[in-house]
Amino acid sequence: MDFEIHPGLYNYAVVVVLMMAGLYIVITRGNLVKKIVGLNVFQASVFVLYITMGKIIGGTAPILEGGFKVYSNPLPHVLILTAIVVGVATTALGLALVVRIREAYGTIEEDEIQRQDESL
Amino acid sequence: MIAQFVSQHLLALQVVLPLIAAPVCVLLRRPTLSWLFALVVTWVCFAMSVALLIRLEGVGTIVYEMGGWPAPWGIEYRIGMTSAIVLVIVSGIGSVVMPYAKASVTAEIDPARHYLFYTCYLLCLCGLLGVVATGDAFNLFVFLEISSLSSYVLIALGRDRRALTAAFQYLVMGTIGATSIVIGIGLLYLVTGSLNMADIAARLPEPDTNRTVLVAFAFLGLGAALKLALFPLHVWLPAAYTHAPSAVTAFLAATATKVGVYILLRFIFTVFGASFAFTAMPLDAMLLALAVAAMFVASAIAIFQNNVKRMLAYSSVAQIGYMILGIGLATTGGVAAGLIHLFNHALMKGGLFMAIGCVFLRTGSVRLESMGGIARTMPWTMAAFVLGGLSLIGVPLTVGFISKLYLIRASFEAGLWHFGVLVVLSSLFAVAYIWRVVETAYFREPTAEAARATEAPLSMLLPTWVLVGACVYFGIDAELTVDTAFRAATALMQANP
Numbered sequence: 001m002d003f004e005i006h007p008g009l010y011n012y013a014v015v016v017v018l019m020m021a022g023l024y025i026v027i028t029r030g031n032l033v034k035k036i037v038g039l040n041v042f043q044a045s046v047f048v049l050y051i052t053m054g055k056i057i058g059g060t061a062p063i064l065e066g067g068f069k070v071y072s073n074p075l076p077h078v079l080i081l082t083a084i085v086v087g088v089a090t091t092a093l094g095l096a097l098v099v100r101i102r103e104a105y106g107t108i109e110e111d112e113i114q115r116q117d118e119s120l
Numbered sequence: 121m122i123a124q125f126v127s128q129h130l131l132a133l134q135v136v137l138p139l140i141a142a143p144v145c146v147l148l149r150r151p152t153l154s155w156l157f158a159l160v161v162t163w164v165c166f167a168m169s170v171a172l173l174i175r176l177e178g179v180g181t182i183v184y185e186m187g188g189w190p191a192p193w194g195i196e197y198r199i200g201m202t203s204a205i206v207l208v209i210v211s212g213i214g215s216v217v218m219p220y221a222k223a224s225v226t227a228e229i230d231p232a233r234h235y236l237f238y239t240c241y242l243l244c245l246c247g248l249l250g251v252v253a254t255g256d257a258f259n260l261f262v263f264l265e266i267s268s269l270s271s272y273v274l275i276a277l278g279r280d281r282r283a284l285t286a287a288f289q290y291l292v293m294g295t296i297g298a299t300s301i302v303i304g305i306g307l308l309y310l311v312t313g314s315l316n317m318a319d320i321a322a323r324l325p326e327p328d329t330n331r332t333v334l335v336a337f338a339f340l341g342l343g344a345a346l347k348l349a350l351f352p353l354h355v356w357l358p359a360a361y362t363h364a365p366s367a368v369t370a371f372l373a374a375t376a377t378k379v380g381v382y383i384l385l386r387f388i389f390t391v392f393g394a395s396f397a398f399t400a401m402p403l404d405a406m407l408l409a410l411a412v413a414a415m416f417v418a419s420a421i422a423i424f425q426n427n428v429k430r431m432l433a434y435s436s437v438a439q440i441g442y443m444i445l446g447i448g449l450a451t452t453g454g455v456a457a458g459l460i461h462l463f464n465h466a467l468m469k470g471g472l473f474m475a476i477g478c479v480f481l482r483t484g485s486v487r488l489e490s491m492g493g494i495a496r497t498m499p500w501t502m503a504a505f506v507l508g509g510l511s512l513i514g515v516p517l518t519v520g521f522i523s524k525l526y527l528i529r530a531s532f533e534a535g536l537w538h539f540g541v542l543v544v545l546s547s548l549f550a551v552a553y554i555w556r557v558v559e560t561a562y563f564r565e566p567t568a569e570a571a572r573a574t575e576a577p578l579s580m581l582l583p584t585w586v587l588v589g590a591c592v593y594f595g596i597d598a599e600l601t602v603d604t605a606f607r608a609a610t611a612l613m614q615a616n617p
Contacts, residue, residue, distance in 0.1 A: 026292060039295055046302055053310050076309065079258055083302060086265045090295050093272055097288045104281035113285055 011052040018045035030110040032101065036094045043087045050080040130175075131184040131197045134168045134207065135253050135263075137161060138246035142239045151226070151234035158238040159218045162245065166215040169207040169249075176204050180611075183255075191255070192316035198255035201608035205459065206252045206382045209466045213374040213587075214245045220474055220583040221367040223576075227481050228365045229277055237277060241371070243270040248379045257305045257391075258315045260383070261298060264347070267379070268294045271372055275364040283363035290356040297346030297353075301383075304340035307332050308391070321391050337401065340387045348380025350444060351414030354437040361433035366477025369429060373436055374470035378462050381443050385455075388447070389612040398450040407448030412542055414441030419549030423556070428476050428486045431553055432469065435512060438546065439465045445539060446527055453530035456602070456609035460526050463601050464511075464519035464594065471587035472508040475501050478576035478584060483569040488556065493566030497573045500581055502561050504588045509554035511591045514547050518595040526602065 018041055025038025054076035062071040098108055105113050126133060141161040148154040176182060176199070184197040199207065221241070229237055247267025254260050272294070276287035309315055311332050312323040324333060342353075349357040357377075361369050388397045397403045415438050422434035443465070446458025478501040479494060480486050495502040511518035524547065528540035575581070594601055 023296070026296065032288060035292055039292060042296065043299055046299055046306065049303065050306050053306065075315075076306070079315075082258070082262060086262065086269075086298075089269055090265070090291065093269055094288065094291050097272070097276060097284055097291065100276070101281075101284045101288060104284055117282055117285070 011048060015045045015049045015052070018042075018048065032098045032108040032110065033095070035110075036091060036098065039094070040087065040091055043083070043090075047080050047084060047087075050076040050083070129184070130168055130172060131182055131199065131253060132186065134165065134172065134211075135197070135246060135250045137168075138165060138242040138249065142242040142246065145235055145239040145242060149235050151231050154235040154238045155218075155222055155225075158242055159215075161242060162211065162215040162218045165211040165245065165249070166208075169204070169211040172199065173204045173208055176201065192314050192319040195259050196255040196316055196318075197253045198318065199253055201604065201611050202382070202385060202459065203252045205463060205604055205608055206378060207249060209378060209463055210245070210248045210252065210375045213371060213466055213470050214241075216470070216583045216586055217367055217371045217374075217474070220370070220477070220580050223580050224367045224477055224481055225365065228279055233277065237274070237365075240270040240273045240277075241368075243267075244274060244371075248375055251379050252382055255317050256315050257308065257317055257320065258302075260386075261302050261305060264301065264383070265298055267376070268298060268347075271368075271376060274368040274372070275360050277368070278363040278365050280363050282359070286356075286359035286363045290360045293346055293353075293356040297343045299343075300339045300346065301343035304336045304338075304343060304387075307336035307339065311336070317386070317391050321393065324392070334401075337392060337397075341384070341403070344380060344384040344387065348377050348384060348444075349437055349440055351410050351418060351437060351441060354414070354418070354440075357437060358430050358433040361436065361473075362427060362430040366473065366480050369433075370470050370473040370477060373433070373473050374466040377436065377440055378466055381440070381447075381458075381462055385447065385612060389455075394450065394613055404448050404450040407444050408536075408539065411441040411445035411448055412539070414438055414444070415542065415546040416549070419546055419553070422553045423549060425553070426488045428479075428488060428491070428557055429473070431557070432472055432476065435550065435553065436465075436469055438549070439469065439512070441546075442523065442527060442543065445543070446530060449530050449534045449536065449539070451530060451534045452606070452609045452613050453526070453533050455612055456605045457523065457526035457530045459605040459608055460598075460601055461523035463605070464523045464591070467519055467587050467590045467594065468508050468511040471584055471591060472505060472512065474580070474584040474587065475505040475508060478580050479573075481576055481580065482573035485569060488560050490567050490569045491557070491560050492564035492570055493561070494570040494573060495561040496566055497570055498575050501576050501584070504581075504584045505561070506558060507588045508591060509550075509558065511588075511595065513550045513554060516595075517592065519591045519598070519601075520595070522595055522598040522602070 022038050022042030022045060026035050029035055054073040056070055056072050059070040059072040060068045062074050102108050105116055107113060138161055145154045145158055148157055181198060181200045186195040225234060225237055244267050247263045250263030251260055272287045272291045275290060276284055308320050312320045314320050314323055346353045361373055418434045418437035422431045425431035443458045443461050446454045476486055483490055511520040514520040514524040524543055527543050531537060531539040
């Protein structure tokens, strides 16, 4: 197996690490706020993925001006703005639910909530 | 003038109307006023989707360029036969649930929050319709998240505090699913440089030689499977359906997972192509295995539930298995059977959840223990439940029979007759869990709650019977559904990039 990573693929390696770390947090942590943070890390990895694919080394923003020949692709960057907005909305809603859960159960630990539900 | 405008922009208005109507609902504030407004909007949406289906008759596909920008630069809305059917189902169920929602929501949700309920309902409808109508992959993700975020809110409005944890769990799993879909779309964009689905399909390189395409396929498949609650990724569904308000459960059970199935179909057939998904990739074998597991495991779990809503939710997971089984057969007949069941299941599960919502309204419980003898005080509600249940089992003269008939026929035609046998065997499970409810409701001595209960109000009974009646009508006269489904399936199988 060849584990050497091409320098141009460095960002993609970061994407994979972030993605797996985020998913791991979501799965293993019982604290609901930590789950939301994990979800955020997971989503952030996708933001990096999109931004990386649009970037060209030495490229400028796509402005028509003499002297600039190489442009980065703005489309993935714009797309990810939308995805960031969706991510913010998800986080806000998730945290709002956590607040309500805390009001209703008095805890935000998953196993504690489960225990309370089972004792009913 | 107006008629011309509407006719010209019909496809865009189908999605934009509920989107614009949602904030208007916030401004209206008053419970009855916002309900009335949302009711009119959903009915107009339904009328538009029917008009689109009729218009599709002669032309095959309808394309609308957003803002006049031609594809692949602009966002394109494109509907064919499959999308038109799903549009009719989603907006149809949306408009039937609305009159039902009035009494049910009044009983279950604080009046000060009613306008927010209708706002989220319209947003959810908009998102679901948008997913189906759009021909742009990233646009699909955005609409998917609009519908998902609003459905998390709708579920969290349930009276029980467990609705909150159910909504949270759905939020986490739904976000992972949606993010997987974005990753898949991003990887496809990396390879093709396009976001328009038809354009992606045309530019896709020979897939079995390109690993990025394979990974994109895996991520999109995973995302869609999470959204449609394919076994074993269904864990969010039972809790969410059990604790959501009755009207929400009826609406989501009949539409949200169907749109998930549609996303799967869309990516398998129109983007990657059937030959790639089923020949180069072993998707058919995987889908068949998971579908059979869903049919048996989820049905078996349903038998042991004492909460009728949870029972029906597990039954939904099993029924999704039937749809996926049809698609996994990878033949025109199989896909058509999957689509027929998609339509039919929306009718019967919508009707069943509405009937059980009526029981909840009158007794405040959906547990079997409190439902003893309820058929004596609520005969019409329980009769609707029995008809819907018979349909779920697949008794002749109901839609369930048509679904299973075509599924079994398709599996025999595909030479996989044992799947036909499995469909029949798993139906026996449905007999068991429906019978538990029927036995309790008809043959037990009335409990205190059941004796006090009165028949549900007409505003709830009527929509329930519309869906249950449709179950019987389309079970007797199945020509329309079968014909449309076969044409849609033929178009899907031929969409070969």
